[in-house]
Amino acid sequence: MNKTLDKVSLGKYMILLGLLTLVPLVVLFFYPEEYIYRESFLLSFLFSAFTGSLFCIYGYFQQEPDALRWKLRLRMSSTTVLSIWLWGMLIGALPFFLAGKLDFVQSMFEAVSGWTTTGFTVAAPEKLPNIFLFHRAFMQYVGGLGFVLVMVLFLPGRKAMTLFSGEGHPDRIMPSLQRTAQVVFLMYNGFLVAGTSLYIMAGVPPLEAVCHTMSALSTGGFSTYTNSIGSYGSPAAEWVSILLMLVGMTNFYVMLQCFRGHWREAVRVTELRLMWAVVLGATMFIALQELPALVADMSFSSPLDFIVSCLDVWRRAMFLTATSLSGTGFGITGPEAWTPAVLAIMIVLMFMGGMSGSTAGGLKLQRVYVLLRTAGLYLRRRLVPNRMIIVPYYFRVEGRVAFDRHLMDEAVGFSLIYAGCFLLTVLALCFTTGAGLTEVIFEAASALGNVGISIGITGPDTGDGALIVEMIAMLLGRLEIFIVLVGMYSAWQDIGGRQ
Numbered sequence: 001m002n003k004t005l006d007k008v009s010l011g012k013y014m015i016l017l018g019l020l021t022l023v024p025l026v027v028l029f030f031y032p033e034e035y036i037y038r039e040s041f042l043l044s045f046l047f048s049a050f051t052g053s054l055f056c057i058y059g060y061f062q063q064e065p066d067a068l069r070w071k072l073r074l075r076m077s078s079t080t081v082l083s084i085w086l087w088g089m090l091i092g093a094l095p096f097f098l099a100g101k102l103d104f105v106q107s108m109f110e111a112v113s114g115w116t117t118t119g120f121t122v123a124a125p126e127k128l129p130n131i132f133l134f135h136r137a138f139m140q141y142v143g144g145l146g147f148v149l150v151m152v153l154f155l156p157g158r159k160a161m162t163l164f165s166g167e168g169h170p171d172r173i174m175p176s177l178q179r180t181a182q183v184v185f186l187m188y189n190g191f192l193v194a195g196t197s198l199y200i201m202a203g204v205p206p207l208e209a210v211c212h213t214m215s216a217l218s219t220g221g222f223s224t225y226t227n228s229i230g231s232y233g234s235p236a237a238e239w240v241s242i243l244l245m246l247v248g249m250t251n252f253y254v255m256l257q258c259f260r261g262h263w264r265e266a267v268r269v270t271e272l273r274l275m276w277a278v279v280l281g282a283t284m285f286i287a288l289q290e291l292p293a294l295v296a297d298m299s300f301s302s303p304l305d306f307i308v309s310c311l312d313v314w315r316r317a318m319f320l321t322a323t324s325l326s327g328t329g330f331g332i333t334g335p336e337a338w339t340p341a342v343l344a345i346m347i348v349l350m351f352m353g354g355m356s357g358s359t360a361g362g363l364k365l366q367r368v369y370v371l372l373r374t375a376g377l378y379l380r381r382r383l384v385p386n387r388m389i390i391v392p393y394y395f396r397v398e399g400r401v402a403f404d405r406h407l408m409d410e411a412v413g414f415s416l417i418y419a420g421c422f423l424l425t426v427l428a429l430c431f432t433t434g435a436g437l438t439e440v441i442f443e444a445a446s447a448l449g450n451v452g453i454s455i456g457i458t459g460p461d462t463g464d465g466a467l468i469v470e471m472i473a474m475l476l477g478r479l480e481i482f483i484v485l486v487g488m489y490s491a492w493q494d495i496g497g498r499q
Contacts, residue, residue, distance in 0.1 A: 006080040007059030013084045014052025018045040024135040040098035048091045082487030105464045112471045114139030116478035119221025119329035119452025136222045137211035144218025144359035195244045202236035216244035219359045221329025221452040230332035249326035249354025270394040286317035324349035327361040329452030350449040361450030370411035425473045432465035447473040
């Protein structure tokens with residue numbers, strides 16, 4: 001990959017990724033008995049920093065591509081972004097492997113699940129030291145923003161915009177790319193402080209509060225307990241989780257407008273309205289699955305007890321909706337409590353995902369809206385006279401945007417490729433797990449949508465074949481497929497000596 005890899009940028013990112021592995025060492029100030037694990041993080045940093053330095057030195061002697069050859073620059077950005085993510089996954093896995101907590105494939109799986117903000121785990125959280133619990137959550141925190149967005153804070157430059165677009169970010173909040181990164185970073189950290197405080201007030205211990213806040217904001221889902229948020233048995237902690245998950249699947253630009261007091265511009269955004277319509281509709285659907293049994297129960301001592309029970313049902317339904325749609329993967333109940341109808345709605349929600357420009361996975365609600373509107377326009381044109389002119393549009397924060405052929409083609413094309421990857425993942429999991437079709441469909445949707453809710457397939461005893469399939473699906477889902485395909489194609493073309 002001599003022509004389609006920006007070695008200097010990759011080298012700098014390697015060094016900074018190494019520095020990120022040192023952040024969990026902060027935990028040692030509060031848990032000094034875990035100093036025995038510091039070498040695994042230090043060695044990971046040294047390996048990444050040394051390798052990155054070699055790439056930087058080698059890259060300085062390489063000629064950059066012609067600025068006019070935009071196709072080559074596009075391929076270079078995709079290959080470089082893909083390489084950054086793959087390297088990050090390796091470096092994120094090394095502490096687990098070097099400390100002997102997981103074998104190599106399991107360590108890679110945990111790191112991939114972390115950086116892609118999926119939340120699948122093959123480790124028993126209760127058996128992991130606190131420094132590794134923080135390491136997992138921190139990977140999700142950084143992965144939710146994206147490596148490039150985080151690195152732009154430290155490595156601004158003319159190449160940053162190409163890599164920023166190559167990572168799949170839809171727009172810039174501010175005119176300056178670095179200013180965009182700073183604004184998002186400040187909002188993200190502000191929510192971290194607020195979420196941690198709310199969790200502590202809900203009775204969650206400080207370290208666990210930090211870890212759960214990082215996981216919720218990044219819509220990642222790593223928890224400090226196997227039973228996730230359900231381990232606390234606290235309605236307050238569940239409401240805090242719901243709030244943070246809703247924040248995590250909301251477009252950063254929309255949140256910025258809310259902070260600025262521009263509520264009118266934010267509320268009219270079509271994608272935001274669709275998100276709330278889906279949240280309320282799915283919550284009501286899931287709640288209705290449980291209400292008949294509640295109504296049939298005549299053991300309530302007073303009408304107030306019945307109302308409180310109805311509110312509990314609504315809270316659990318909203319939690320399940322938020323964790324599925326946002327792709328967080330937190331849980332308060334297990335699969336045994338879900339009816340087939342609830343499983344079906346969860347799969348649909350995992351396919352849809354949150355808003356574009358958020359930390360959520362899935363198709364994204366903007367594409368869902370474009371698909372629904374395109375289908376509606378097609379039917380309408382069949383029903384109305386040919387002389388009637390229909391000019392569709394929708395609202396973004398910037399204002400009214402008209403539908404065009406490019407927008408429709410992008411939504412349809414991506415959705416078809418996404419569906420194809422989903423079917424391939426289902427087939428691969430059928431061969432590698434031997435599980436039933438319903439379980440495999442659910443697990444595939446969860447992996448590709450970066451959700452992390454498992455119906456029982458993924459765990460410490462899962463075979464390496466299934467883990468590798470899920471790792472590929474998680475990477476495809478996080479980088480929205482095209483970046484991975486273009487990066488792999490560019491590398492293949494480069495190896496073959498073609499441009």
